[in-house]
Amino acid sequence: MENDGTxxxxxxxxxxxxxxxxxxxISRPTISKYFHDPGSVRQSTRQRIETALERFDYRPNLxxxxxxxxxxxTIGIVVPYLADPFFAEIAxxxxxxxLDAGFWPILFSSHxxxxxxxxxxxxxxxxxxxxxxxxxLGRGSDRKAVTKFCEDVPTVLFDxxxxxxxxxFIGSDNGxxxxxxxxxxxxxxxxxxxxxMPPVNPNANKRRNAYLAAMERxxxxxxxxxxxxxxxxxxxxxxDRGMEVLRRGGFATDTVLCSNDRLAIGLIxxxxxxxxxxxxxxGCQIRIAGHDDxxxxxxxxxxxxxxxxxxxxxxNKSVEVLFALIEAKEDAGPREETLFExxxxxxxxx
Amino acid sequence: MENDGTxxxxxxxxxxxxxxxxxxxISRPTISKYFHDPGSVRQSTRQRIETALERFDYRPNLxxxxxxxxxxxTIGIVVPYLADPFFAEIAxxxxxxxLDAGFWPILFSSHxxxxxxxxxxxxxxxxxxxxxxxxxLGRGSDRKAVTKFCEDVPTVLFDxxxxxxxxxFIGSDNGxxxxxxxxxxxxxxxxxxxxxMPPVNPNANKRRNAYLAAMERxxxxxxxxxxxxxxxxxxxxxxDRGMEVLRRGGFATDTVLCSNDRLAIGLIxxxxxxxxxxxxxxGCQIRIAGHDDxxxxxxxxxxxxxxxxxxxxxxNKSVEVLFALIEAKEDAGPREETLFExxxxxxxxx
DNA sequence: CTCTAAAATTTACGCGCGTAAAAAATTTCT
DNA sequence: AGAAATTTTTTACGCGCGTAAATTTTAGAG
Numbered sequence: 001m002e003n004d005g006t007x008x009x010x011x012x013x014x015x016x017x018x019x020x021x022x023x024x025x026i027s028r029p030t031i032s033k034y035f036h037d038p039g040s041v042r043q044s045t046r047q048r049i050e051t052a053l054e055r056f057d058y059r060p061n062l063x064x065x066x067x068x069x070x071x072x073x074t075i076g077i078v079v080p081y082l083a084d085p086f087f088a089e090i091a092x093x094x095x096x097x098x099l100d101a102g103f104w105p106i107l108f109s110s111h112x113x114x115x116x117x118x119x120x121x122x123x124x125x126x127x128x129x130x131x132x133x134x135x136x137l138g139r140g141s142d143r144k145a146v147t148k149f150c151e152d153v154p155t156v157l158f159d160x161x162x163x164x165x166x167x168x169f170i171g172s173d174n175g176x177x178x179x180x181x182x183x184x185x186x187x188x189x190x191x192x193x194x195x196x197m198p199p200v201n202p203n204a205n206k207r208r209n210a211y212l213a214a215m216e217r218x219x220x221x222x223x224x225x226x227x228x229x230x231x232x233x234x235x236x237x238x239x240d241r242g243m244e245v246l247r248r249g250g251f252a253t254d255t256v257l258c259s260n261d262r263l264a265i266g267l268i269x270x271x272x273x274x275x276x277x278x279x280x281x282x283g284c285q286i287r288i289a290g291h292d293d294x295x296x297x298x299x300x301x302x303x304x305x306x307x308x309x310x311x312x313x314x315x316n317k318s319v320e321v322l323f324a325l326i327e328a329k330e331d332a333g334p335r336e337e338t339l340f341e342x343x344x345x346x347x348x349x350x
Numbered sequence: 351m352e353n354d355g356t357x358x359x360x361x362x363x364x365x366x367x368x369x370x371x372x373x374x375x376i377s378r379p380t381i382s383k384y385f386h387d388p389g390s391v392r393q394s395t396r397q398r399i400e401t402a403l404e405r406f407d408y409r410p411n412l413x414x415x416x417x418x419x420x421x422x423x424t425i426g427i428v429v430p431y432l433a434d435p436f437f438a439e440i441a442x443x444x445x446x447x448x449l450d451a452g453f454w455p456i457l458f459s460s461h462x463x464x465x466x467x468x469x470x471x472x473x474x475x476x477x478x479x480x481x482x483x484x485x486x487l488g489r490g491s492d493r494k495a496v497t498k499f500c501e502d503v504p505t506v507l508f509d510x511x512x513x514x515x516x517x518x519f520i521g522s523d524n525g526x527x528x529x530x531x532x533x534x535x536x537x538x539x540x541x542x543x544x545x546x547m548p549p550v551n552p553n554a555n556k557r558r559n560a561y562l563a564a565m566e567r568x569x570x571x572x573x574x575x576x577x578x579x580x581x582x583x584x585x586x587x588x589x590d591r592g593m594e595v596l597r598r599g600g601f602a603t604d605t606v607l608c609s610n611d612r613l614a615i616g617l618i619x620x621x622x623x624x625x626x627x628x629x630x631x632x633g634c635q636i637r638i639a640g641h642d643d644x645x646x647x648x649x650x651x652x653x654x655x656x657x658x659x660x661x662x663x664x665x666n667k668s669v670e671v672l673f674a675l676i677e678a679k680e681d682a683g684p685r686e687e688t689l690f691e692x693x694x695x696x697x698x699x700x
Numbered sequence: 701c702t703c704t705a706a707a708a709t710t711t712a713c714g715c716g717c718g719t720a721a722a723a724a725a726t727t728t729c730t
Numbered sequence: 731a732g733a734a735a736t737t738t739t740t741t742a743c744g745c746g747c748g749t750a751a752a753t754t755t756t757a758g759a760g
Contacts, residue, residue: 059475061476063478
């Protein structure tokens with residue numbers, strides 16, 4: 001049984017931890033401890049294990065590992081709609097941070113469907129995750145199911161809040177961001193009317209109320225255009241409904257604040273299709289602004305003026321709170337809500 | 351211990367299959383068989399189990415289930431870049447189909463990074479999946495690692511091919527789709543030059559070669575503009591490089607075929623920023639076409655003329671082949687490559 | 701060099717379920 | 731009706747690892 005010493009001995013595959021322990025000359029419980037937390041064993045033994053690990057290329061059986069562990073290293077990440085690059089981007093950040101912290105992130109998308117969200121939570125429950133980062137559907141969520149889930153599993157809500165549910169909520173401060181862009185719009189032109197997205201989640205209503213409050217404060221009459229639609233095809237909704245409104249003589253003012261960027265993207269497309277020039281320059285007929293700073297907003301024509309949500313802050317804070325929760329275990333403390341401010345992004349559309 | 355009979359007896363939580371078997375009056379091995387495949391038990395017993403299931407709300411332990419199973423019900427789905435709605439959309443279809451077939455899809459994104467792709471494959475291996483649907487990074491992939499993985503796990507490649515790797519490949523027929531749009535462009539205006547995306551995957555080269563062949567066949571001199579960049583921020587690359595070219599006097603002809611829609615989206619944004627009118631109408635200076643029919647392509651201004659990949663066909667065929675593979679088990683048969691034709695989507699940009 | 705705290709080993713059990721084999725019960729067919 | 735085929739039950743073992751308790755070894759301090 002000769003070998004060159006650079007690979008696993010005669011490529012004999014290691015079946016279990018017992019065998020690996022024997023080959024590496026370390027007891028199985030210690031190996032087990034190492035895999036649970038590499039820092040929990042003495043530096044010298046850690047070295048020996050990692051040396052052996054390179055030589056023999058062994059990985060413990062995932063299923064056997066988690067079966068008897070009180071807490072797995074799994075972290076569930078649930079977003080309402082993954083085809084939305086906003087959530088794709090947040091999810092990416094979340095995944096990265098979990099991985100770096102030695103956890104095992106696993107990503108789910110509810111695809112805008114209540115049943116799917118419930119199924120995901122059920123699946124997640126049987127995964128016995130250490131914690132869950134959940135951006136709920138919002139209005140589309142089965143409140144009872146989500147509430148029950150959060151009682152069983154340490155869960156941090158983000159993006160879309162459900163009052164009192166989960167250990168914490170992290171999101172954007174619509175009460176700051178909406179007035180911010182409204183003020184900008186008022187200072188640079190006509191006061192905006194509000195093109196409201198379908199109320200699929202609570203942010204829609206929060207933004208509407210923030211619009212009403214800000215307009216009142218500034219002494220302008222509010223004008224709301226509410227668009228119907230229950231799906232998550234916001235661009236399509238913005239396009240279709242925008243088309244209707246524009247054909248019927250347009251909006252009440254020449255400035256439109258959309259309740260999110262995806263809606264604005266659709267509206268810009270509708271305006272383009274009708275050859276209505278959009279932008280802040282002379283000769284343009286309409287100004288359009290959005291909210292979120294969606295990854296594609298800089299590539300619309302004209303590029304979209306909007307309020308940026310602080311992606312990095314939201315994802316960082318979310319994992320931070322969740323990790324703290326996982327550490328603390330028992331003393332949950334009061335439910336905390338963290339809201340980050342939006343930043344004005346001035347581009348060409350308004 | 352009274353109860354109303356509609357819920358679980360005094361909400362006493364069932365710990366394991368043994369207990370559930372006792373409560374439902376059926377032997378544990380039969381219950382086990384049921385969970386493995388509900389159709390494998392007699393209809394009458396299936397009814398009894400499902401009735402009991404409603405009353406007691408039991409779910410078998412996922413980890414214990416998979417530990418000793420030769421084959422799990424897990425199916426891995428790996429895409430190179432989830433922030434790209436194209437892949438998000440494909441992944442959505444794939445997930446749905448797996449779920450419907452009684453499998454457990456689990457989604458991964460390589461985020462354009464080789465190391466991450468390798469890590470994902472390693473994790474996947476320890477999940478002992480029934481099969482894997484893999485859209486590799488392409489040029490960025492660690493060919494050896496992917497090859498080795500495919501030897502261990504039944505894998506179907508899609509979107510981006512790696513010769514000889516995996517049990518099958520499903521993708522688009524660039525040799526048909528590219529000439530298709532070239533012919534359209536030539537018939538409606540000037541022959542196109544080719545704005546080539548960074549060669550992150552083999553499709554880039556295939557499309558380039560298809561362009562060259564088609565132009566030669568039609569008797570037009572080919573003009574290729576190659577853009578550099580190693581990242582997956584195609585819109586940004588299209589914008590930046592497009593800006594350079596347009597500032598320097600523009601492209602060789604007034605018609606530009608981009609090697610994919612995301613690049614085209616960036617290029618359109620660049621043209622808009624320079625106030626260069628884009629489209630097929632009189633007065634426009636440049637026509638821009640793309641490839642893929644990206645979900646956002648209909649919302650650009652002007653809307654993007656492109657060739658649609660058949661999303662549904664690709665995802666359906668991929669799962670179909672994989673399921674066949676899982677059924678067949680041993681006799682793998684020869685590696686098959688399936689290419690679907692693209693369809694011309696005539697919009698406003700060209 | 702001894703003492704002590706920390707870490708590793710030995711030993712042993714159990715988790716929840718897959719799965720095999722033989723026996724018993726049920727259904728289906730002639 | 732009885733025989734054959736299918737399904738279920740009984741019994742029993744093992745998977746790979748977590749984890750606890752008692753013991754031994756090791757490292758670091760005085």
